[in-house]
Amino acid sequence: MRIILYLGKGGVGKTTVSASTATSIARRGQRVLIMSTDVAHSLADAFSVELSSTPLEVEKNLFAMEVNVLAEIRENWNELYSYFSSILMHDGANEIVAEELAIMPGMEEMISLRYIWKAAKSGDYDVVIVDAAPTGETMRLLGMPESYGWYSDKIGGWHSKAIGFAAPLLTKFMPKKNIFKLMPEVNEHMKELHAMLQDKSITTFRVVLNPENMVIKEALRVQTYLNLFGYKLDAAIVNKILPPSSADSYLQSLIDTQAKYLRIIENCFYPVPIFRAQLSTEEIINTDKLDNLSKQIFGDKNPAEVLYINDKTQVLAKVDGKYVLSLYLPNVEVKKLNVNIKGDELLVDINNFRKSIILPNVLIGRKTEGADFSEGNLSITFSS
Ligand SMILES: Nc1ncnc2c1ncn2[C@@H]1O[C@H](COP(=O)(O)OP(=O)(O)OP(=O)(O)O)[C@@H](O)[C@H]1O
Ligand SMILES: [Mg+2]
Helix, strand or coil, rough: EEEEEEEECCCCHHHHHHHHHHHHHHCCCCCCEEEEECCCCHHHHHHHHCCCCCCEEEEECEEEEEECCHHHHHHHCCHHHHHHHHHHHHHHCHHHHHHHHCCCCCCHHHHHHHHHHHHHHCCCCCCEECCCCCCHHHHHHHHHHHHHHHHHHHCCCCCHHHHHHHHHHHHHHHCCHHHHHHHHHHHHHHHHHHHHHHCCCEEEEEEEEEHHHHHHHHHHHHHHHHHCCCEEEEEEEEEEEECCCCCHHHHHHHHHHHHHHHHHHHHCCCCEEEEEEEEECCCCCCCHHHHHHHHHHHHCCCCCCCCCCCCEEEEEEEEEEEEEEEEECCCCCCCCCCEECCEEEEEEEEEEEEEEEECHHCCCCCCCCEEEECEEEEEECCCC
């Protein structure tokens, strides 16, 4: 069983690349489920079919579904939802506002995660591919399994508090089946999913990006947070690459700019492998075109494989009360090393290549105290 999650900034090509990966794996004979957890779905457009939250077999071995989180909340979580909105209305919020607010923080993410858990546990698929929402939302989703225990405690807390001040009202709204009894069960599922997501032989994450400044920064943020959560990035897919050269001077200058950013991407993601896809002149929809795109990206490689694994790529640890960030840079001979912080970015200049890392929140505002390179590892110590 494999789980592959595609992440990246809005519009970079996550849906297209994940749909093409799924198609090519299915055509190699494995059973694949591709699911979109983004509220703004476009998976159905990529396959030119209608999709729902029940998997549809698009072609042999290829199943697709779109998780409709809001409908799910309305249907299956209705009890909990009306319970919270009743508390909020009691506090003076109007009905519509109360309904909106009653979608607890993390609830949408939790429902998406439950779908991933269900698909992975069902035994129906060899590979589950997740086409996720743009980075910000997905990072909350990925931090969720760990923080879920905290949420469920908090809900338990609200429950006992609410009973006190709103008892008469609550008897009217109180769910027939006690939803709070369900919480520990969901908690168990989240723990199981968390273990699956952290198991590098099961789950790998892939970032999709374009050769553009802001997109690269976002992709680096993805890398930082994946490392922080203990998840493995096994590939970076650079999409929408222009042809190598053009007679048109306007196009050529765009190509030159892309070439500059491609070099930056190579440095920044090293040693994670980079795959490339050209900007196509036609829309990449339907399985034949999607399969062709996958061939362009992965060549003869089976995209279901774990494409790269290294536990040391980027490790943040606390040593003697100080944060130490270690970067794995194999086959690099360090002659000149310079480390600088610019806002939330750590700029590491090694010889004449620059690697940039987006700092996690805990490191922002701290100064570097020293850097040390040995056995392919660069360790940077931050002030406490
Ligand atoms: N290599 C490519 N060549 C040409 N067009 C592409 C390529 N990759 C993606 N596109 C197009 O770019 C648009 C955005 O792609 P896609 O929907 O896959 O991105 P996304 O990252 O999933 O976006 P969102 O964040 O909105 O979900 C779509 O119209 C898609 O058809
Ligand atoms: Mg998309």
